[in-house]
Amino acid sequence: MMKKAKAAAVILILFCAFGFGRVPKLILDDINMESAVGYDYVNKYIIKATSVLPIYKPDKSVGNETFTASDELSKETLKKINMASSRQMVNGKLEVALYSKELAKQGIGDLIDTLQRDPSISERLFLAVTDEEAERILSKRYGDRDTGIYLSMLIEQNMDVGLVPTYNLHQFLNTYYSKLSDPFLPLIGQKGKDIHIKGIALFKGDRYVKSLRQDHQFIFKALLQKVKQGTYKLRLRKHHFIAIENIHTKHNFHVENKKNKPEITIQLKVNGIIRETRGKKTNKKAVEHIKKLMEKQLETQGTEMIRSFQKLHIDPLGLGTQVRSRVRNFQDQKWLNQYPHIKVNLKAHVDILEKGVVD
C-alpha cells in the first residue's frame, strides 16, 4: 500500500513537472540583449527611447544595432522596439542608462522606476546624464566593442582610477529616496569623434540643477569616499603646476554643538607622491611648501564647493546622514531648514611620501 502511494506520488510529481512546470525559455542565441538605453525629451508626456544591442557574429566580432521608439511609458518603448527586432528583446544585460540633460531637467524619477522594478535589471547598472541628445551618442560606434559595453567600461574605468565617485543604480536610489541627501550622476559628452566624461551632474531630488565645477571634482570624490589611485594638479604659481600621483585619501567627520546648530568639521588626510614638476630640485623645504600649499588649496576648494551646495539646497555629500548618525533625537525637518547656514570646516592634512627616483 505504502509502495503504491509512493509510486503514485512520484508519477504525480513528474507529471506536474513536465506538464505544467514550464518556465519561458530564453536561449542565449535566440535573444537580443540590449546593452545600453538612452532617453530623450520629446514633449511633456512623451519620451524617446534608444536601445543599443550588440550583434555577435560567428567570427567573434561584434556589431552594433540601434533602435528608437517613442511612447509615454518606457516599457512600451521596449515593446515597440521588439517589433523591429528579429529576436526577442530582453534587458537583463543592460549596462548603461543615459538621460539627456533636457530630460534630466524635467526629472527622471519616473524613468528610474522601471529600472528598479524589473528584477532582471542589475543594481550595478550605471546611470549617466548626456550633454546632448542620448540618441546621437548611442547611434555612433566607439572602439571595438558595442556602444553599451564601451560606455560601461568608460564609466567603470573612471570610477576605479579617475575622478568619478563610484556610483550605480543602487546608490542612486539610496540617495534619491533619502531625504537628507541628493543624487548626482556622471555627465557624458561628445568631443569630436570620441566620447568622454565631462564632469558630474548634480541633482535636487530627481531634477538636474547644475554641473560640478571641473576643479572641484577631486575634493568632491575625496569627501565622498576613499580615493585610492588619484591624481591632483597643484597650482604653485601662475603657469607652474605640480602633479601629485598615487593619492590615497581618508576623511573623518566630527560634529559639534549637536543640540542647537551643528557644526561640522571634516578632516581630510591625503597621501601622495610627486611625479611631475617644473624647475629645480625639490628639497625638504620645497616639499614642505608644496604640502602647505596643497592643504590650503584643498581647503579652499572644499569650502567653496560646500558653500555652493548650501546655496542650492542640495546635499550630494550626504552631510545630513553623517550628522544624523552622530546626533541623538535628530529631526529631519529642522536639519533641512538649518542646512544652508551650517558651518562646515575642512581641515586637510597632506603627506608627500616620495618625490621621485633620482631626486
Place this chain on the structure above:
Amino acid sequence: MKMWFRKNPPKREEHTLFDLILQYKKSGDFVHFHNPQTPQPYWISYFGSLIDVEILHRDILPYLNRTALTSIKDVKKILPFEDVLITSERQIIEDALLRGSVLIQLHEKDAACALVRAEMKKSREVTIPEEEYSVVGPKEAFVESITTNLNLVRTRLPISELQIREYTIGSLSKTKVAVLYIEGIANEENINTVCQRLENLEFYQILDSSFISQLIEDNGNSLFPQLIDTERPDRVAGVLAEGSVVIIVDGSSHALIGPISIMELFNAFEDYYINWQMASAFRLIRVLAVSFSILVTPIYVAVLTYHYQLIPKDLMVTLVSSRRTIPLPPFLEAVILELTIELLREAGARLPTKVGQTIGIVGGIVIGTAAVDAGLTSNVLLIIVALAALASFTTPVYRMGNTIRLLRFPFLLMAELWGLLGIAIAFLFLMNHLLRLTSLGRPYLEPIYPPRMKDLKDAIIRLPFSLQSNRPHFLQPQDQKRFLKNKASEVKDIDE
C-alpha cells in the same frame, strides 16, 4: 535457469561410498583405479582436474606401493602428510573430493577411507595494482587466490589479534569468503553486522567480491558504493588497523572494506605515503573535480537556457558567437556530447588496449573537431564536457567515477526543466539520499553530517600523523588510541 534459484536442493537419498564413486565415474575427469600388484592392493580415486599429479606420484603412490597395509589407519603412518583424514562420513568425503583430495581405500566396497589433500594450487603471480596504481608506496596487488591474499594481509599484520572468520557461500559455487578484523580494535557491532549478513546470504554463485558487495550493501538501489573495493593489501592492512572490517572472497582480486564514509571515496591510499600538505591539496582537488564534473554541464545548460543575465559581459562574445550557428538547443547539444563521451569510454573499455587507443584518437580528435567545424556543437561546450569527463576520472575509487558520470544526467534534465532552480532541487534530492544512506549501519556523510570535528583531520584534508593519534570516530573502535601522543612527542637526543 529456474532451478538455480531453488533455495533447497532436493535431498539425495543416503547411499554408500561405492554408489558415490559410481556416480562420480560418470564424469570424464574422475579417476578410479586399483593396483593389485603391490604388497597390499588398494583403490585410489580422485578428480584428475583438481589434484596435483606431482604430489600423487611423488608423495603418495611410492609409499603405498612399498608398504603392506593391514588396516586403513596405517595410511596415516606411512604417508608424509600431517592431515590424512580417516573417515566414513559421506558428506565430508564428497566435499574433500570436490576440493582436490585423493581418496584411498583398501577394498572397493569399504565404507572407511583415507583422504589426502593434493589439490592443484594455481594462482597468478602477485602483480602491481592497475586500478589503484600509486607512484610511491608498495606495488603489490591482490590476486584471485584467497590463500595468497590472506598471506599478503597477514604479513603486514603479524599479530595474533588479527582474526579471520571463514564462510562458504553460494549453493553452486561454494565460494570461500573470509571476514577479517582485529580483535580489540574493530567494533563488535560492525563485525556482527557483516557476519550476520553473510550468514543469511543465500545465493547460487559468487564469482567476485562485487557480488557480495551488491548483496549485502545497506541500500542496494543506491548509486553510491557503500563498501569500497580495493586491490591494495596495504590499504586493507591500513583500514584494519583503524578498526574496519574487511571481506576477502576467493576468486576475486578485490577486497571489500566497510563501514565507510563518503570522504573515503576521495582518498587514495597514496595520500598516506606523501606528506600531508600535498595529500590535503590533492584531496581538495579531487573534491572540487567531482563537484565540477557533476555540476558544470547542467549549469551551462541552465545558464544558456534561462539565465543569460549571469554571463559576464566579457564572456558574452565567446559564448554567443560560438553558439550562433548551432541548430540544437543547449540541452540537446549537451546530452549528445555527454552521450558521445560515454560511448567513447564504453567502447574503449570493451576493446583491447591497442585498439582502445585508436578509439580515443578517433573519438577525441576526429569527431570532436569535425563536430565543431560542422557547426553541430559549440567548442565551449566541447571543452566543458571533456573537462567534466576528465574530472570524473580523478576519483580513486573506480565505482565512484561511474556514479558521478551517471549522476550528471538527472541534473541535466532538471537544468533543462527549471534552470538553476532545477539544479538546486536535484541537489536537494541528492543530499536527502546521502543523508539517509548508511554503510553497515554507520552514517554515510559522517564527518560532515553528523558533524564530527575529530574526523575532519583525515577527511577532506589529511593532517600530519602526529595529530592523528585517535582512530576514526565513525568506526566506533573499541580502542580509540592509535598511539599515546605525549609519549610519541618526547624528544630524545642521541647522547642521552
